[in-house]
Amino acid sequence: MSAAGGVKTSKGETGSDESLVIAFDDNRLLTELFGANDRNLARIEQGLGVLATSRGNKLVITGNAHARSQADRVLRDLYARLKSGQDVSPGEVDGAIRLATAPDADLDKPQGGFSRHQVQTKRRVISARSQTQGTYIEALMSNELVFGVGPAGTGKTYLAVAVAVSMLLQKRVDRIILSRPAVEAGERLGFLPGDLKEKIDPYLRPLYDALYDTLPGEQAMKGIESGEIEVAPLAFMRGRTLANSFVILDEAQNCTP
Numbered sequence: 001m002s003a004a005g006g007v008k009t010s011k012g013e014t015g016s017d018e019s020l021v022i023a024f025d026d027n028r029l030l031t032e033l034f035g036a037n038d039r040n041l042a043r044i045e046q047g048l049g050v051l052a053t054s055r056g057n058k059l060v061i062t063g064n065a066h067a068r069s070q071a072d073r074v075l076r077d078l079y080a081r082l083k084s085g086q087d088v089s090p091g092e093v094d095g096a097i098r099l100a101t102a103p104d105a106d107l108d109k110p111q112g113g114f115s116r117h118q119v120q121t122k123r124r125v126i127s128a129r130s131q132t133q134g135t136y137i138e139a140l141m142s143n144e145l146v147f148g149v150g151p152a153g154t155g156k157t158y159l160a161v162a163v164a165v166s167m168l169l170q171k172r173v174d175r176i177i178l179s180r181p182a183v184e185a186g187e188r189l190g191f192l193p194g195d196l197k198e199k200i201d202p203y204l205r206p207l208y209d210a211l212y213d214t215l216p217g218e219q220a221m222k223g224i225e226s227g228e229i230e231v232a233p234l235a236f237m238r239g240r241t242l243a244n245s246f247v248i249l250d251e252a253q254n255c256t257p
Contacts, residue, residue: 020061020068029082047097070100095129102131119162121214161210164246173246178207178231180250
């Protein structure tokens with residue numbers, strides 16, 4: 001039997017090597033952990049090839065030994081999120097499954113998946129949802145220069161902004177500079193009305209989206225007005241001195257060589 005973080009794990013009550021019993025110390029969190037109509041459990045069952053049966057504050061996991069260990073890790077990590085006041089969405093469940101099934105996953109460490117790769121911002125705690133995202137967060141935290149290369153929707157910009165905001169809140173940097181080329185996505189929009197800011201804002205909207213998701217709107221606006229946070233097109237970056245700043249260049253593939 002093992003116990004950690006309000007979770008106890010033991011062999012099946014019949015002593016069977018094919019099942020694992022996980023006992024939770026707070027029944028109130030189980031509704032959120034299992035999801036509406038047990039949809040989170042269904043995702044875990046489908047993703048790991050196990051059978052999960054709830055009995056009061058206990059969950060019986062049936063399947064091969066490795067799959068049971070992976071399910072144990074997933075449930076521990078998700079339960080730890082709930083105990084720390086965070087939510088558990090379907091995306092978080094999928095992320096926990098990816099972390100538990102990674103080739104180098106350490107299934108014996110208590111609550112090691114999400115907690116190792118978390119970014120604390122004003123609005124939320126952001127966790128890596130894959131091993132690659134975890135490596136990316138570590139690289140952003142510990143290196144001067146990081147290249148993030150990957151398909152759209154893999155969190156490159158969002159995680160970079162989250163780490164930048166976290167480091168600004170910790171006073172590890174003095175400013176955040178968010179920049180991207182003002183390049184249209186295959187459509188010619190023609191001349192846009194308004195002043196310079198109003199003309200370039202549509203091109204920079206993805207950066208604003210990530211910024212407002214990590215900082216309260218009022219604080220983000222205050223930072224932009226004071227110059228602590230700057231969102232600008234790449235064309236205006238030439239010749240700038242950016243001392244002790246966290247600089248993010250988004251959509252760098254659109255830059256002229």
